[in-house]
Amino acid sequence: MLVLAIDTSCDDTSAAVIGEGRQLLSNVVSSQIALHQKYGGVVPELASRKHIESIVPIVTEALGMARARLSDIDGIAVTHGPGLVGSLLVGLSFAKSLSFATGIPFIGVNHIEGHLSAIFLEKEPPRFPYVGLVVSGGHTSLYRVDGFEKYTRLGQTRDDAAGEAFDKVAKFLGLGYPGGPVIDRLSKTGNPKAVRFPRPSLGKNSFDFSFSGLKTAVVNHVRLHPAPPEGYPEDLLQDIVSSFQEAVVEVLVRKTLQAVHHQKLRRVVLSGGVAANSHLRQRMVQESSEQGVKVYLPSPVFCTDNAAMIGVLGTEYLKKGLRSPYTLNAFSSLPL
Ligand code: KG4
Ligand code: ZN
Numbered sequence: 001m002l003v004l005a006i007d008t009s010c011d012d013t014s015a016a017v018i019g020e021g022r023q024l025l026s027n028v029v030s031s032q033i034a035l036h037q038k039y040g041g042v043v044p045e046l047a048s049r050k051h052i053e054s055i056v057p058i059v060t061e062a063l064g065m066a067r068a069r070l071s072d073i074d075g076i077a078v079t080h081g082p083g084l085v086g087s088l089l090v091g092l093s094f095a096k097s098l099s100f101a102t103g104i105p106f107i108g109v110n111h112i113e114g115h116l117s118a119i120f121l122e123k124e125p126p127r128f129p130y131v132g133l134v135v136s137g138g139h140t141s142l143y144r145v146d147g148f149e150k151y152t153r154l155g156q157t158r159d160d161a162a163g164e165a166f167d168k169v170a171k172f173l174g175l176g177y178p179g180g181p182v183i184d185r186l187s188k189t190g191n192p193k194a195v196r197f198p199r200p201s202l203g204k205n206s207f208d209f210s211f212s213g214l215k216t217a218v219v220n221h222v223r224l225h226p227a228p229p230e231g232y233p234e235d236l237l238q239d240i241v242s243s244f245q246e247a248v249v250e251v252l253v254r255k256t257l258q259a260v261h262h263q264k265l266r267r268v269v270l271s272g273g274v275a276a277n278s279h280l281r282q283r284m285v286q287e288s289s290e291q292g293v294k295v296y297l298p299s300p301v302f303c304t305d306n307a308a309m310i311g312v313l314g315t316e317y318l319k320k321g322l323r324s325p326y327t328l329n330a331f332s333s334l335p336l
Pocket of ligand 1: 010135137138162164166167178179180181184272273274275276277278303304
């Protein structure tokens with residue numbers, strides 16, 4: 001079975017082709033970072049317009065790289081939520097039109113479930129059940145995963161997503177968009193113990209997260225220790241972002257491992273853009289191995305938004321014979 005997958009949930013236009021045995025034949029991601037950078041975040045109207053320009057060339061490129069023709073494709077998988085509705089509608093309408101014109105069946109899938117499925121693109125995927133952490137620009141949630149379609153949410157953020165906190169702190173410090181990769185890089189040479197930022201726990205048995213207080217703590221710290229007119233010296237800036245990253249990572253690792261033990265499981269899977277963070281990956285591996293838990297990390301390119309993860313998930317559903325109707329809509333929020 002050859003599946004064409006499309007994701008236009010936010011500011012990346014992505015198309016991929018998945019072959020038999022979850023073989024990734026192509027995965028093209030066209031980033032809109034340059035377009036949104038000067039605004040310090042994604043401008044939804046601009047994102048939708050750019051998706052419209054990109055969708056045909058990107059799908060054509062993905063088919064070309066996979067050496068596949070449209071007539072070889074057995075199914076189309078497309079994200080229909082959650083995300084920016086204007087962006088989602090471009091990919092979804094394109095997929096529906098393509099399906100209608102060619103008769104190729106299509107299936108709409110959940111973007112969060114796509115992130116959780118990214119690990120199945122790797123050589124050694126986990127066995128079910130496991131605890132999955134989705135940590136991206138829009139979501140920070142913990143799930144017990146017993147199989148495809150079998151998810152139990154254990155906790156989620158009550159305010160900002162972790163990636164959103166990275167982006168907002170970076171924007172406040174004038175570091176540009178997206179903030180995660182910049183903070184990751186700058187933190188490598190900073191002192192993570194320079195500033196003791198709060199680690200919100202929300203109670204012993206809660207698997208919920210809260211990052212907006214941490215973001216405010218960074219803002220307050222900077223206001224109390226203002227930068228000189230020429231800006232912060234590099235080492236001071238590195239210390240601040242490194243201390244912020246340390247607080248985020250500590251909370252993510254601690255809660256995830258608590259959830260694994262609470263569920264009496266021994267496997268944990270990371271996913272979402274923030275799972276590309278080098279410090280989070282390193283700490284998760286280190287602390288898990290100390291506690292006898294096995295960690296599964298998707299390659300960084302499969303952590304940030306990509307159509308390959310949508311293709312892996314869509315293939316599961318299409319193989320079971322599941323199909324979506326042409327009336328399928330796009331949704332800004334779509335719980336698992
Ligand atoms: O999964 P994703 O590409 O899109 C959403 O579904 O939200 O995640 C994007 C988020 C952004 O907030 C970005 O700053 C963050 O992932 N991110 C990172 C890193 N790379 C991307 N955060 C921390 N460290 C990174 N290396
Ligand atoms: Zn995403």
